[in-house]
Amino acid sequence: MTTQHSDSRAASARPDEGVTYVFAVCRSTRATSAWNVTGVTGMPGGEAVRLLSSDLLTAVVQTVPGSDFTDTVWQRRLADRDEIERYARAHHSVVSAVAAHTAVVPLPLATLYHDDTRARQVLDHESDRFHAALKRIAHHAEWGVKVYEPSTPEPSQAHGESVLQPDGGRGAPAPGAGLAYLNRKRGVQVQREKRREQALAVADSVDAELRGLAAASRRLRTHGAALSGDQRVHVLNATYLVADGRADQVRLLVETLEERTGARIELSGPWVPYSFVGEA
16 A cells, blocks of 8 residues: 555656556445546646546546656656645645545555556455555544644843953953853753753653544654744654544644643644554
């Protein structure tokens, strides 16, 4: 259910040859066979989005130009933030459209097979894993939670305190001023580390309480300021698989935790459970 199952990017496809792009997999039912997906917009330059059935499973697919997904073209696209976001949005749009009707296993961006026959072979070969994932995520959604360290001003120099200056500056430092200055610097560092420890403890407590509502959870790598452009200190980046009937409980719990801890907590979702389909 990852790109490991897909054929090698379509590098062997002729420029004028179409390949099968797979967005998601769901169960084959009467309702599925009756879906009208003609209005769903897929990848740029591709044919109409359609359904590809194989026994008890149905894949949501699109025939796309092989020349648009060769390794060389795709690597160049990955280097263009706007372009890769365009393709990611197109992929997610199709997955979301199908997920509005039934449980789906979303496949990674640019999951490709040389043709429909090859895609059907994969559905048959991986049938047990797809069914296990569908059972796991049915009637559940993914919720993302980010926790940030509370913003507090750095301790500043006391009013009227002398600053060490080079020789010739006004006001020579008093005896012991250098040691006092170093002690203050150490104090600032100790306070900073203490705030960090407290924030991490808050993150652990938030995670523990949310896990109590979730069927499954994952803690992800936190985002640095250089990556996100956000100068806040990020201490928790987690995602939770939550039953649809508990959505309001999640929202209320996050509000309660934010009030109780004073931390900035961001909740996003509900999303198609991308993070949990590979754990079956």
